[in-house]
Amino acid sequence: MPVKLKTALIGAVAATAIATSASAQEFPTKPVEMTILFGSTAQTIGQLLADLMSKNLPEPVVPVMRSGGGGSVGYQYVHSMDADGYNIVWNSNSISTSFHSGKIDFDYTAFTPIAKISTEVPxxxxxxxxxxxxxxxxxxxxxxxxxxxxxxxxxxxxxxxxxxxxxxxxxxxxxxxxxxxxxxxxxxxxxxxxxxxxxxxxxxxxxxxxxxxxxxxxxxxxxxxxxxxxxxxxxxxxGAEGIDIEMWRGLAAPAGTPDDVIMVLQDAAEKAVASAEFQEASETLGFVPDFEDHAAFGELIARDDAIIGKLMADLGLKAQ
Known part of the structure; x- marks a missing residue:
């Protein structure tokens, strides 16, 4: 390879790396939109989480209600967005129930986990x-x-x-x-x-x-x-032997969202969960703050999807 061409290629790679690093350091440069899938308690917790995360980011996290179809409406919307961290979803086990019931044609792997936030028990x-x-x-x-x-x-x-x-x-x-x-x-x-x-x-x-x-x-x-x-x-x-069912809630972004962007969002979420406001809200609303980082959360989602798929099949609720 000619020296000039080799030097040019090295320079281009270095410039890309610098740009990517600078982008990650600056993220977010505009508001991050958090899609909320359900009303009631889920909406209340999601709105509080967005507000608390906003205190730890240079731009606000804006909660937007996109309910319907057992969560499928919101999942479809976020799935269609660019994988740049500016559209995230306040997700739950509903990603698996929506997929296995045939309401969406993509499963949990269509999203990159950010962090587990809480646990609720029906x-x-x-x-x-x-x-x-x-x-x-x-x-x-x-x-x-x-x-x-x-x-x-x-x-x-x-x-x-x-x-x-x-x-x-x-x-x-x-x-x-x-x-x-x-x-x-x-x-x-x-x-x-x-x-x-x-x-x-x-x-x-x-x-x-x-x-x-x-x-x-x-x-x-x-x-x-x-x-x-x-x-x-x-x-x-x-009286209902063998019942052990919990719902986790957390945050996810479209698959392919850069790792460093995920880390920025994860860190803001962790600080929000640790805050006195979030802990106090858990007592009032009856949920359990239960933070896990993106890696552990991803493992949980995969395990849970297999369990939910089998349970839905056993109960005759899984799409054929």
Whole structure:
């Protein structure tokens, strides 16, 4: 190779490296848009996270609601964006339920994980005057009477729908239940109005009603009790053996987003999770701050996708 050409190529490579490094150091130079997939507790936590991350970045993180289709609407939007770090998604296990139910034609590998932020545990609640103290009581009563259970979740193929089906199977009510999808954030209203006998949703929707004595949270679906709600039993210990279901929430960007950009976002997220504001919000909303870096988060997503795919297939919810 001629010396001049070789020198020119070396210079070009060096210039590219310098430009890339400078770009990473400057990121972000404009607002970062965070797509939020769901309302209610997910929206509240996401908005708080965006605000706290903004305090640790030169440009704000702007939360934008793109709900619908069990998360598929938001995933499709972010998937279509450039992999430059300026469009990220407040994601969850819903990436797997959306894919395995056939709502999107790409799986979790279409995104680069940024960080795991929190864990939430679904809860099943009933009206306080139902006479049911535990999920075991509910199952025994219905199996003895033969009556149908009107139970709600936030949409077919959603994570709460998957949780509902797993709970019904665990207590022998799969053939004795009527699934009633409801709009986001309406679980307490539907229960109190008598349109539902039971509902599966995030504890944050039920806590104030549970404390007021109008609704009763029968159990939580995690393997162990949640520290913020120590008096509420797990479903496994109250009649639904084998139930161990949790939802993680985190941040992801389109696959191919540069590693150094991911690190900038990860660091801002870590500081947000460690803040007093985020920790205090977890007590009020009933979630668990649970930060993991992008590498550990990626491993979790892959493991969880395999578990969800099998569970959905076993329950007949997986697209053929």
């Amino acid at each position: 809860a099943i609640a009933v009206r306080a005057d139902s006479g049911w103290e535990t999920i075991g009581d509910m199952a025994a009563d219905l199996l003895a009477s033969g009556e149908k259970l009107k139970i709600g979740a936030s949409g077919d193929g959603s994570f709460t729908h998957l949780t509902t089906e797993a709970l019904l199977a665990a207590v022998g009510l799969s053939d004795q239940a009527i699934n009633v999808p409801y709009d986001q954030g309406r679980a307490p209203v539907e229960l109190l109005a008598g349109r539902l006998d039971a509902a599966v949703q995030w504890p944050g929707q039920f806590i104030s009603h549970h404390e007021a004595g109008t609704l009763r949270i029968l159990c939580l679906t995690s393997a162990e009790r949640v520290p913020a709600m120590p008096d509420i039993p797990t479903c496994a210990e109250s």
